[in-house]
Amino acid sequence: MEHVLVATHLNVQPGECIKVKGKIFPEAKRFAVNVGKDSGNLMLHFNPRFDSHGDVNVIVCNSMEDGRWGTEEREADFPFQQGDKTEICISFDTTELTVKLAGDKEITFPNRLGLENIEYLSVDGDFAIKAIKFS
Ligand SMILES: CCCO[C@@H]1O[C@H](CO)[C@@H](O[C@@H]2O[C@H](CO)[C@H](O)[C@H](OCc3cn(Cc4ccccc4)nn3)[C@H]2O)[C@H](O)[C@H]1NC(C)=O
Numbered sequence: 001m002e003h004v005l006v007a008t009h010l011n012v013q014p015g016e017c018i019k020v021k022g023k024i025f026p027e028a029k030r031f032a033v034n035v036g037k038d039s040g041n042l043m044l045h046f047n048p049r050f051d052s053h054g055d056v057n058v059i060v061c062n063s064m065e066d067g068r069w070g071t072e073e074r075e076a077d078f079p080f081q082q083g084d085k086t087e088i089c090i091s092f093d094t095t096e097l098t099v100k101l102a103g104d105k106e107i108t109f110p111n112r113l114g115l116e117n118i119e120y121l122s123v124d125g126d127f128a129i130k131a132i133k134f135s
Pocket residue numbers: 001039040045047053060061062067068069072
């Protein structure tokens with residue numbers, strides 16, 4: 001997937017929130033929000049798939065360590081629609097990450113890398129960013 005945005009040299013602390021607001025393309029196949037240390041060390045690859053890799057309307061979450069993917073987790077909820085505006089809020093602590101989604105849905109994912117801060121954010125795929133907010 002092509003990068004829509006890459007932010008580096010961040011210093012997001014546990015309990016702080018990374019808010020990504022934007023619009024999903026009308027014909028979107030997939031998009032991803034990645035947070036971690038750098039492009040090869042991701043605490044979370046958050047990847048909603050509308051129709052990609054044989055997945056239809058599934059959120060795939062994974063981690064990446066030294067360029068190698070971890071074990072995927074697939075979520076039951078899929079609060080996304082092609083063409084819609086959406087906002088996700090990622091926060092973390094030493095044990096897990098929390099992704100707040102529209103409709104008060106929430107997804108958690110283990111902090112497998114045990115990172116104490118987030119230095120890297122990228123947004124990839126069929127998504128037009130409106131705003132990024134660190135709070
Ligand atoms: C059933 C046997 C094959 O399993 C499939 O294996 C595919 C290839 O690993 C899985 O698709 C990959 O899943 C990853 C998350 O686990 C990512 O979503 C992959 O796409 C995003 C992506 C990022 N990058 C950049 C990259 C790649 C390597 C190192 C550094 C950056 N390349 N592809 C995406 O290609 C796909 O989710 C997986 N499907 C299942 C059902 O397990």
